[in-house]
Amino acid sequence: MFAIGLRLAAMAMLSTMFMLAKLAGEAGVALPELMFWRQAMSLPLIAGALLATGRIRLLRTNRMASHAKRATTGTVGLCCNLGAATLLPLPVATTLGFTTPLFAVLIAALVLREMVGKWRWTAVVLGFVGVLVIARPSDAPVPAMGLAAGLGAGVIVAIVSFQIRDLARTEAPIACVFWFAFYGSLFTAILLPFYAQPHGLREWLLLAAIGLSGALAQFLITAALRFGQVATVVVMDYSALIWSTLYGWIIWDHLPAVSMWMGAPIIVVAGLIITSREHFLSRRISPTSALDEAATEEAQPVKIPAGT
Template sequence: MTSPRPPQPERPMLAIALRLGAMAMLSTMFMLVKVASESGVSLPELVFWRQAMSVPLILAALGATGRLGLLRTGRMGSHALRATTGTAGLCCNIGGAALLPLPVATTLGFTTPLFAVLITALALRERVGPWRWTAVILGFVGVLVIAQPGGAPVPPLGLAAGLGAGLIVAVVSFQIRDLSRTEPPIACVFWFAFYGSLFAAAALPAYATAHTAREWLLLVAIGLAGTLAQFLITSALRFGQVATVVVMDYSALVWATLYGWLLWGQLPAAATWLGAPLIVAAGLIITSREHFLARRISPTSAIDEGATEEADGEGT
């Protein structure tokens, strides 16, 4: 059985900086995904190359520094399970980015804390108070505003992908927190990429096509941005509690809006401007409530409670 890793000293400012960097890289990756999908690159190829690019990059970096031993693990089954769930979440995230305007796809990703509360209450049978239930209702009202039922709704498949990403990331957050007790961040990133690329490779014979030099550059850039984002996301949790760092995830909406304006000449629709603040407010209520509760219980319990709020915007 793998022994727990020694607890890391908390460095909240470093954790916040790492999380902000992660959101910048993650937003850049989804921007590149949207550009590549518009060039004709299929979703299975995007998922495969996002994952496959990470494997040699990590091996080369660790080999050059003599740290390949960091990949040794006694929890291979846990890594494979996390990769299975995370790859499904990555498919939803990439699908949402390809089918929806970037600010809409990003905003739907903020539903992760709402789903985490539902999982806590319905699956884990833990008590959820009125503050968090109110936040869940508020957040899903925001989703309805963005979806515009009866009006000019967002594409249903894109909406399903965006909400699916929020749900799966909530599930993956529990797996990440559990793995981080015994595994270094680089091992979590590597084994997710390794197994995820194997899973995605199964679909390549049916979807792989020839690509131009520009498309290959896009795929390489997606792999680089995604690898760095995932490492920063995992590292941030080593130096700060989830309630501290998760608030920084909302900075992704700034990047998504900026990319949408610069590359596609689009600004969020009125429904997004109305619905996004409701979803963000719901997430902030949940986060602040978890922070309040964490101060009333033991540090160990606080970490476990905080795990329900971890948002890995990539479904990983």
């Protein structure tokens, strides 16, 4: 229950970050600048917390190249996530982010050549039907760039999940978070001379709040995975849809279109099928029988750590 509570709080913080990013975008803050401050402001928070608790040694690594590679992919994903948040209504952007498990199954099957059974293939087809319902409504067309950004975020986060799984074999979770922010700040700083501009107090407060909420979300996601199983806590990610809908209603006086109410449950159900199936297989397949099981039904499932 503690892990579930942490994950729910993480989704609240993540939804808040995207809401603030949308407000900042409307105030004229360019996307590259949003990305830079989202990363840069989390660095002193992480380093300060580790210094205060005497755990700065957790940042030591012998895999700096792997962190840089993960940060390169993750920065593209952050661009897609923030781009979707600024271009689309928040509930739509959030729902498109739920396609990550669908793309993770596709990557596992087509790239990693893992065996994928009928349950997960059915969930993938069902999930993309939900995307089509949202993308082709009769009453409110979804902007093509926003749709591309939302689906791009799903693809990139799925790829990042596999990179994190590899890094997690040797690296502390907080080290993955810190070096992602470090390299992400360096990458986006290159664009600042072309996009940075003077801001008023409101814009700087928004940027500071984006960095703080994003860092808190990452801390809470990491803590939730420490105290609970992935398959248990990841289901709580769908609570983000509640927050995004609430923010859209209170701040922008916007409620989702009928197509959104129809498509979102389909995508959520598809994600739940994948999560429950992977949880079932992870309990069913023992180390001694994994190869035999893979030959007859499905291989051991991919663990997908959630997060941005």
